[in-house]
Amino acid sequence: xxxxxxxxxxxxxxxxxxxxxxxxxxxxxxxxxxxxxxxxxxxxxxxxxxxxxxxxxxxxxxxxxxxxxxxxxxxxxxxxxxxxxxxxxxxxxxxxxxxxxxxxxxxxxxxxxxxxxxxxxxxxxxxxxxxxxxxxxxxxxxxxxxxxxxxxxxxxxxxxxxxxxxxxxxxxxxxxxxxxxxxxxxxxxxxxxxxxxxxxxxxxxxxxxxxxxxxxxxxxxxxxxxxxxxxxxxxxxxxxxxxxxxxxxxxxxxxxxxxxxxxxxxxxxxxxxxxxxxxxxxxxxxxxxxxxxxxxxxxxxxxxxxxxxxxxxxxxxxxxxxxxxxxxxxxxxxxxxxxxxxxxxxxxxxxxxxxxxxxxxxxxxxxxxxxxxxxxxxxxxxxxxxxxxxxxxxxxxxxxxxxxxxxxxxxxxxxxxxxxxxxxxxxxxxxxx
Amino acid sequence: xxxxxxxxxxxxxxxxxxxxxxxxxxxxxxxxxxxxxxxxxxxxxxxxxxxxxxxxxxxxxxxxxxxxxxxxxxxxxxxxxxxxxxxxxxxxxxxxxxxxxxxxxxxxxxxxxxxxxxxxxxxxxxxxxxxxxxxxxxxxxxx
Numbered sequence: 001x002x003x004x005x006x007x008x009x010x011x012x013x014x015x016x017x018x019x020x021x022x023x024x025x026x027x028x029x030x031x032x033x034x035x036x037x038x039x040x041x042x043x044x045x046x047x048x049x050x051x052x053x054x055x056x057x058x059x060x061x062x063x064x065x066x067x068x069x070x071x072x073x074x075x076x077x078x079x080x081x082x083x084x085x086x087x088x089x090x091x092x093x094x095x096x097x098x099x100x101x102x103x104x105x106x107x108x109x110x111x112x113x114x115x116x117x118x119x120x121x122x123x124x125x126x127x128x129x130x131x132x133x134x135x136x137x138x139x140x141x142x143x144x145x146x147x148x149x150x151x152x153x154x155x156x157x158x159x160x161x162x163x164x165x166x167x168x169x170x171x172x173x174x175x176x177x178x179x180x181x182x183x184x185x186x187x188x189x190x191x192x193x194x195x196x197x198x199x200x201x202x203x204x205x206x207x208x209x210x211x212x213x214x215x216x217x218x219x220x221x222x223x224x225x226x227x228x229x230x231x232x233x234x235x236x237x238x239x240x241x242x243x244x245x246x247x248x249x250x251x252x253x254x255x256x257x258x259x260x261x262x263x264x265x266x267x268x269x270x271x272x273x274x275x276x277x278x279x280x281x282x283x284x285x286x287x288x289x290x291x292x293x294x295x296x297x298x299x300x301x302x303x304x305x306x307x308x309x310x311x312x313x314x315x316x317x318x319x320x321x322x323x324x325x326x327x328x329x330x331x332x333x334x335x336x337x338x339x340x341x342x343x344x345x346x347x348x349x350x351x352x353x354x355x356x357x358x359x360x361x362x363x364x365x366x367x368x369x370x371x372x373x374x375x376x377x378x379x380x381x382x383x384x385x386x387x388x389x390x391x392x393x394x395x396x397x398x399x400x401x402x403x404x405x406x407x408x409x410x411x412x413x414x415x416x417x418x419x420x421x422x423x424x425x426x427x428x429x430x431x432x433x
Numbered sequence: 434x435x436x437x438x439x440x441x442x443x444x445x446x447x448x449x450x451x452x453x454x455x456x457x458x459x460x461x462x463x464x465x466x467x468x469x470x471x472x473x474x475x476x477x478x479x480x481x482x483x484x485x486x487x488x489x490x491x492x493x494x495x496x497x498x499x500x501x502x503x504x505x506x507x508x509x510x511x512x513x514x515x516x517x518x519x520x521x522x523x524x525x526x527x528x529x530x531x532x533x534x535x536x537x538x539x540x541x542x543x544x545x546x547x548x549x550x551x552x553x554x555x556x557x558x559x560x561x562x563x564x565x566x567x568x569x570x571x572x573x574x575x576x
Contacts, residue, residue, distance in 0.1 A: 376442050376475075381498045383440030383477055383549070384531055385470050410474050413444050414498050 003119035007260050008315045019263055020054050022288035027051040030294050033078045036071055058274055062297045068098040076293050077101050084292055088237050089137045100237050101292040113258050114147020114243040121208045121231040122249035123177045125152030130175035134160040139241030144179045163191045171202055178207045182214040183424040189225040200227030208233050212424055213323040215341045217348030221355050232322055238298055239285050245320055254307045254319030261289045266306055269327040277308040282327050301327045333368045336405050340426040346398045352379035356417040362430040370407040375414050434567040435503040437485045441478040442498040456495045462488045468534035483574045504549050506568040511537055511544045526559040
């Protein structure tokens with residue numbers, strides 16, 4: 001099913017000329033209204049009227065998360081506050097929160113893109129949509145809420161937390177679509193089992209899951225344990241919130257990014273060079289319709305690649321491969337780039353191993369060390385030491401085969417690795433900075 | 434003539450062993466014999482208790498990973514050479530021992546050796562043939 005046939009199937013040529021026109025408009029608008037952008041453009045020696053084609057995009061400077069912090073709270077707003085109808089912010093765990101503002105039209109666009117995203121994910125007006133993304137400053141809850149109402153689904157505004165109640169409501173109200181983080185969906189399944197309930201027998205049929213990188217293996221695990229089709233959704237508050245891109249249920253392979261509103265690029269995270277479609281690197285997004293806080297070449301830190309091949313669903317918008325991790329989550333261990341999701345996929349390949357894990361990075365002398373904590377469960381546990389040591393050695397070997405680094409496996413008791421109701425924390429880096 | 438043993442996965446963290454003992458004690462489960470095998474990260478606690486089912490359920494409810502295995506309890510005279518004789522019998526028949534532990538009976542003056550074999554049935558056949566005394570679960574729990 002397609003929500004907006006005209007735009008979602010716009011021929012590439014028309015789509016690209018629309019992008020070029022909107023790019024030119026946004027460049028002129030930010031230059032005129034946001035002193036930060038004027039300064040950045042001037043420094044880069046580029047005049048907004050020179051931005052005529054999509055290729056000219058590369059001449060514009062990048063915008064970083066740090067720029068948002070430096071202009072905290074309202075410095076990057078392109079509209080006066082009397083036209084801003086909603087303010088969201090990131091959690092600010094690593095410093096001041098990044099603040100974003102939406103005009104009325106921004107909210108309408110966001111709602112439209114969420115409606116497209118939900119429809120692409122297979123949800124429709126007959127669904128009872130259980131929204132367990134957090135409401136509040138975090139964009140997930142309200143973003144999903146508005147989109148779900150737009151498609152005419154019955155929305156249950158659960159927000160995060162209070163897992164027992166979530167399960168009760170889900171069962172009693174007959175929820176059919178679940179929106180939350182991938183790790184929380186698994187946690188719900190576990191918590192249900194502890195209550196003696198089988199979440200697979202609930203009416204849930206689709207999970208629209210996002211806000212953290214997850215692997216294909218984890219998807220399989222979720223589909224089996226929760227008994228749903230698990231669809232990946234992508235977004236970030238700096239750009240919009242959820243609904244920047246989504247997988248279609250037809251292909252379940254790559255997230256269509258709504259190119260009539262965003263221009264995606266892939267760059268080498270170290271050199272900043274643009275990379276061609278198909279190559280993996282950091283995702284950079286330029287918003288071309290946003291009014292409140294337009295973003296020019298925002299470095300998302302998310303690592304992915306662009307899939308340019310047409311999709312079986314008929315949408316013409318290009319796809320992003322599922323996020324492999326974040327360039328700032330990327331660990332450099334003894335010179336090797338390691339993403340937590342790579343270790344996750346090794347663990348998922350070993351039968352019986354739990355999808356919960358924690359990576360502890362430390363330094364002994366001059367050598368980086370990596371410890372991978374893995375939970376033991378009834379399936380992997382044995383009364384014989386050699387069996388458990390064999391399991392450790394196997395994980396260690398497969399990580400070494402994949403990443404070329406040796407690590408130490410630490411088997412830990414079940415349920416001792418924290419379950420997350422929001423974004424999962426997978427890494428503790430104790431190395432001196 | 435097999436005996437049920439439960440094994441528990443325990444991280445090397447202070448208080449975990451005490452926690453196992455506490456939850457079993459509170460349920461009135463009596464530990465007949467135990468052995469702890471340890472590595473630098475974790476240990477496997479093996480227990481013979483007077484009520485295996487209650488012990489297993491209780492520990493699971495308290496978040497422990499537990500499994501049940503079948504072991505063989507052999508009674509030997511508590512005197513020099515007692516253990517050697519048994520091991521010789523097993524060795525002659527090429528029965529492989531995964532692990533073992535022992536305790537001494539309070540009254541009878543015998544030692545009880547708990548064996549974990551990879552092939553339990555074959556091991557029992559060999560021991561029976563040589564007239565070795567194998568304890569039943571009932572007998573063992575009531576010692």
